[in-house]
Amino acid sequence: MNSRVLTAIVALPILILSIVLPYLWPHNSAANWLFLVIAGLALGAGMFEFYSLTKKLELKADAGVAYLGAAVFFVAFLFDAPAKAPEILFLTMALYLIVVLITQTFRFQADFSKMLTGVGVTILGVFYIAFLGGFLIAMRTGFGETVVPHLSSKLLGFFFLVVMGADTGAYYVGKNFGKHKLVPKISPGKTWEGVFGGLVLSAAFAAAASFTFFPELPIKFSIPLALVMSVVGLFGDLAESAMKRGSNTKDAANILPGHGGLLDRLDSLLFNAPVLYYFARFFF
Numbered sequence: 580m581n582s583r584v585l586t587a588i589v590a591l592p593i594l595i596l597s598i599v600l601p602y603l604w605p606h607n608s609a610a611n612w613l614f615l616v617i618a619g620l621a622l623g624a625g626m627f628e629f630y631s632l633t634k635k636l637e638l639k640a641d642a643g644v645a646y647l648g649a650a651v652f653f654v655a656f657l658f659d660a661p662a663k664a665p666e667i668l669f670l671t672m673a674l675y676l677i678v679v680l681i682t683q684t685f686r687f688q689a690d691f692s693k694m695l696t697g698v699g700v701t702i703l704g705v706f707y708i709a710f711l712g713g714f715l716i717a718m719r720t721g722f723g724e725t726v727v728p729h730l731s732s733k734l735l736g737f738f739f740l741v742v743m744g745a746d747t748g749a750y751y752v753g754k755n756f757g758k759h760k761l762v763p764k765i766s767p768g769k770t771w772e773g774v775f776g777g778l779v780l781s782a783a784f785a786a787a788a789s790f791t792f793f794p795e796l797p798i799k800f801s802i803p804l805a806l807v808m809s810v811v812g813l814f815g816d817l818a819e820s821a822m823k824r825g826s827n828t829k830d831a832a833n834i835l836p837g838h839g840g841l842l843d844r845l846d847s848l849l850f851n852a853p854v855l856y857y858f859a860r861f862f863f
Contacts, residue, residue: 593617598735605729614719614735619653622712624841629704632826639697640704644682648675649709656713659721662860672710676702707849708842714852718859725863733793737785737801738855742847744784745777745809746816752776766820774813781809795863804858811854812847819846 597614604610626642626649633640651671660668679701687694718738722731753773761769785805789798796804819842 594739598732598739602729602732611719611731615657615716618712618715618719621841621845622649622653622708625708625712625845626704628840628842629708629822630700632822632828633700633704635826635828637693638700639687639693640700641679641683641686641697642701642704644679645701645705648678648705651675652705652709652713653716656716657720659717661714661717661856662721675705708845711849711852712845714856715848718852718856721856722859722863727795727863730795730859730863733788733795734855734859737788737793737796738848738851740784740788741781741805741808742812742851744805745781745812746847747777748780749773749777749813762817765817765824769817777813778806778809781805800862804855808851808854811850815847815850818850819843 594617597617600613601607601610623646626645630640630642630645652675655664655668655671658664660671679698683694683698683701687697715735715738718734719731722734727733749769750773753768753770753776756776757770757772759771760767761771761774782802782805785801786798789796789801793801
């Protein structure tokens, strides 16, 4: 049994429990916290890995200010600011930008030559990981009062099924049948055959979700949504691969045997979190 499969066997039951716990323990807000803790730790680890990449390039990010900003965004998403208080979310974004610019103005007094890159990566890390990932937090906490029972758990179950289906299909089809490189300068291992495998398996998992635990999302919507998410996730994967190549790094870290670091697992999830969140807002 390879390390990739072994890691999945250990991690998946914990993730599944965190998603279904509100269903097993209804009418208790504490049931949400297992997923929120896991998500918070994963996003924090992803930020650490991101700033480790920037450190290799000596881009002078201010990780302390970044973590402070990420914590504020986490709280905003915890209260579902995108839907319930969008003005608070925009205020948070504005204040974070202002704080970064003020703090870095004084931080780079000795040498302003790297201020622009320092400011840029400090802001990017928070918006890339904490902001995009925050929609997963809002997906957990923001769909409690709807006509669809346990909508939050169903959305998260659908989300991880589709994203992991796309990743699994792309990996195994590409590994066994891949011959035509997708974009070798960005990600040498990705192939067109793998992309097709990811599309097929994500669509199959979406259909299975509609027929089993998520009948409120018919297949005429779930399959196209899964295909869109598969493509969006691919671009998220490519973007993270480009960052790693820019820092001459194969994996963002080695936290997950066979999978690399948390950022290597978060890449497609981060791009898809706002996609499914806003789809659910408009659809349900």
